[in-house]
Amino acid sequence: KAGVTQTPRYLIKTRGQQVTLSCSPISGHRSVSWYQQTPGQGLQFLFEYFSETQRNKGNFPGRFSGRQFSNSRSEMNVSTLELGDSALYLCASSLAGGAEAFFGQGTRLTVV
Amino acid sequence: GNSVTQMEGPVTLSEEAFLTINCTYTATGYPSLFWYVQYPGEGLQLLLKATKADDKGSNKGFEATYRKETTSFHLEKGSVQVSDSAVYFCALSGDPGSARQLTFGSGTQLTVLP
Numbered sequence: 001k002a003g004v005t006q007t008p009r010y011l012i013k014t015r016g017q018q019v020t021l022s023c024s025p026i027s028g029h030r031s032v033s034w035y036q037q038t039p040g041q042g043l044q045f046l047f048e049y050f051s052e053t054q055r056n057k058g059n060f061p062g063r064f065s066g067r068q069f070s071n072s073r074s075e076m077n078v079s080t081l082e083l084g085d086s087a088l089y090l091c092a093s094s095l096a097g098g099a100e101a102f103f104g105q106g107t108r109l110t111v112v
Numbered sequence: 113g114n115s116v117t118q119m120e121g122p123v124t125l126s127e128e129a130f131l132t133i134n135c136t137y138t139a140t141g142y143p144s145l146f147w148y149v150q151y152p153g154e155g156l157q158l159l160l161k162a163t164k165a166d167d168k169g170s171n172k173g174f175e176a177t178y179r180k181e182t183t184s185f186h187l188e189k190g191s192v193q194v195s196d197s198a199v200y201f202c203a204l205s206g207d208p209g210s211a212r213q214l215t216f217g218s219g220t221q222l223t224v225l226p
Contacts (some may be wrong), residue, residue: 003156005156027171031212033176033212033213033214035214036158042216042217042218042219043201043203043214043216043219044216045213045214045215048212048213049202049203054210056212056213058213067130085225090156092156093158094212098210098211099161099211100158100164100211101158101205101211101212101214103155103156103157104155105153105154105155106154106155107192110194
C-alpha cells in the first residue's frame with residue numbers, strides 16, 4: 001500500500017510569490033491534515049480537511065489556505081510569501097475516525 | 113488549550129543504555145496520546161499510541177503508559193541501539209480516539225553512540 005505522497009520535495013521561492021504544495025493520502029483515507037515544522041516554532045497544525053470540507057484550522061494568517069478534492073488529494077497554498085514561511089510542510093492522512101495519522105516526507109520550502 | 117511539554121534535549125546515550133524521555137500534557141477531557149519519531153530528512157513515523165488512561169503503547173522495544181493522574185506519557189526503552197538515533201515527538205489529539213489536529217511537544221534529539 002502506497003504511503004502519503006507529497007510533491008514537490010523541495011521548493012525555493014522568492015518573497016512575495018505564492019506557492020502550492022500537493023498531498024496524496026493513503027488510499028481510502030479521507031482526512032488530510034497539514035502541519036508546519038520550523039526550528040523556532042516546532043510542529044504546528046495548519047488545517048484539516050475531510051470530504052472536501054475544512055474541519056479545523058490552526059492559528060495561521062489567511063495567506064495560508066487549502067483545499068481537498070473528491071479523490072481526497074489535498075493542496076495547500078501560501079500567498080505573498082515571507083521569509084518566515086521557510087519550513088518543512090508535512091501532510092498527514094488518516095481514516096475517518098481513525099486513531100493513527102500517517103505522515104508524508106514533507107515539502108521543504110525555502111523563501112529567499 | 114491543549115499543550116505538550118517534553119524533556120529538553122539533546123540526549124546522548126551509549127548503546128544498550130536505558131532511555132527515558134519525559135512527556136507531560138495539558139488537555140481537557142480524554143485525549144489520545146502518541147509518540148512519533150523523525151529521522152533526518154524524513155517525515156514523522158508513528159512509534160506508539162494510547163487512547164485511554166492506563167493504556168500501554170509499545171513498539172520496537174519502546175513503551176509508554178498513559179497516566180491520567182500525572183498527565184504523563186513518558187517514553188522508555190530498556191536498551192537503545194545506534195539505529196534509534198532520531199528526534200522523538202510526544203503529541204496529543206484532543207479528539208478522543210482520533211489522530212486529528214495533533215498538538216506536539218518540542219521534540220527530543222536522541223543520539224546513541226556505539
